[in-house]
Amino acid sequence: MFQRFFDEGLAQSSFLIGCDRTKQAVAIDPRRDAGVYIAACKQQDFTLTAAIETHIHADFVSGAHELQAAGVTVIAGPGSNLGYPHREATDGERMIFGDLSLTFLATPGHTPEHVAVLADLRGSRARLFTGDLLFVGAVGRPDLLGEAQTRELAGDLFASLQRVMALPDDVEVHPGHGAGSLCGAGIGKEPFSTIGRERELNAMLRYADAETFVSAVLADLPETPAYFARMKRINREGPPILRLLDRRRPLPAVQPAAAAALAADGALLLDLRSHEAFAASHAVGALNFAFGPKIGYWAGWLLPPDVPIVLLAENPAHANEAVLQLLRVGLDRVEGIVDGGIAAWRGAALPTSSIGRISGAELREALARHDLVQVVDVRTVKEWKAGHIDGSVNIPLGELQARIRELPTEARLATICEGGYRSSLASSVIEREGFPEIVNIVGGMAAYRELEAT
DSSP: OEEEEEETTTTEEEEEEEETTTTEEEEESOBSOTHHHHHHHHHTTOEEEEEEOSSOOSSSOBSHHHHHHTTOEEEEOTTOOOSSSOEEOOTTOEEEETTEEEEEEEOOSSSTTOEEEEEEETTSOOEEEEETSEETTEEBOSOTTOHHHHHHHHHHHHHHHHHHTTSOTTOEEEESBOTTOSSBSSOOSSSOEEHHHHHHHOGGGOOOSHHHHHHHHHTSOOOOOTHHHHHHHHHHHOOOOOOTTSOOOOOOEEOHHHHHHHHHTTOEEEEOSOHHHHHHSEETTOEEOOSSTTHHHHHHHHSOTTSOEEEEOSSHHHHHHHHHHHHTTTOOOEEEEETTHHHHHHHTTOOEEOOEEEOHHHHHHHHHTTOSEEEEEOSOHHHHHTOOOTTOEEOOGGGTTTTGGGSOSSSEEEEEOSSSHHHHHHHHHHHHTTOSOEEEETTHHHHHHHHHHO
């Protein structure tokens, strides 16, 4: 048995590997909705014997505690000091599960307790599960524990990479993240690689000395969401047990008036409808997390951890998927879904609002007229520096809530991103904060660049 489970929104990979003869399986870096591993084992008549944590994760809530509560042994790296029952593997320790042999390699750098797991299965090529040490075309970041430890961890990262790169060329490399993750810079899209391929193509492995490597890796660090520190703490202590090993019960239906009362008391309304539908009409104060794989990703960035959440959706299945994504970033307080959606909300005569949408051509005309338009570019700093509209202000979406008071109140605000998702969410955040006039640029910078090229 070998299966990869990939969460597109968080670009996170977890794995099941097992022996077909003894029917023993092991999960590696499981996500919080851990029922997927139990279900996969049951489908093939396997028993999930152990769950391995390559390190204490910063970008998602681990499912190891959930599995431990179900009787699965949790194995972590040396010095993990998890706040729930587990066993810490020693460097070089070998565990046998029938024809499957797992060897633990202490590989500090991304974190001090990090381990890589070398899996040898009779009849298969060796696989190295690298966690956040080595990615396809990239390496892990060493800065998530604070400035005081960053340079030391960067040096450890160099030494750990040298260790695993001494393995044979044909050993497969299976990292914990893919393209889009913030756990490393420039991660490739391929699901796996080999030691030989990384030795040949990974630019970060070409540095011959630690000092040069450390300077290079620290010069190209991704953004750091504020919620990463909270994820570290949750995963070390052990997240609340949710019993997600079986299919979740349907979300409670919340009557519109009750949802409005919850919002008045501080709950957040998350509208999962499309950007177009949201802009046309939405509940006052709602935030537009349009349905797709990035709900949890951006919710982790933007939402406080302990605030009640009520969902608005056209499709109940969308709401159920959104709940899982929210749980994966530690947002547990979903109270339910508005019964009847936005139509019922309007039918109850509850307040609604709308947000204007204009094309790139209309924006260009307004700017030419000096029509009191302030463009708010919510892309990353790197994206903005690569090309932006003259006069725009750059506030990355992840920083918007904290920097909202930097926006002028006297101008009409126009939000823009690369394609439209971030700017629609940003416009709803800004509107919720009471800014009087805001529009969203349809098609984002991608469409605007095409317009400028004609």
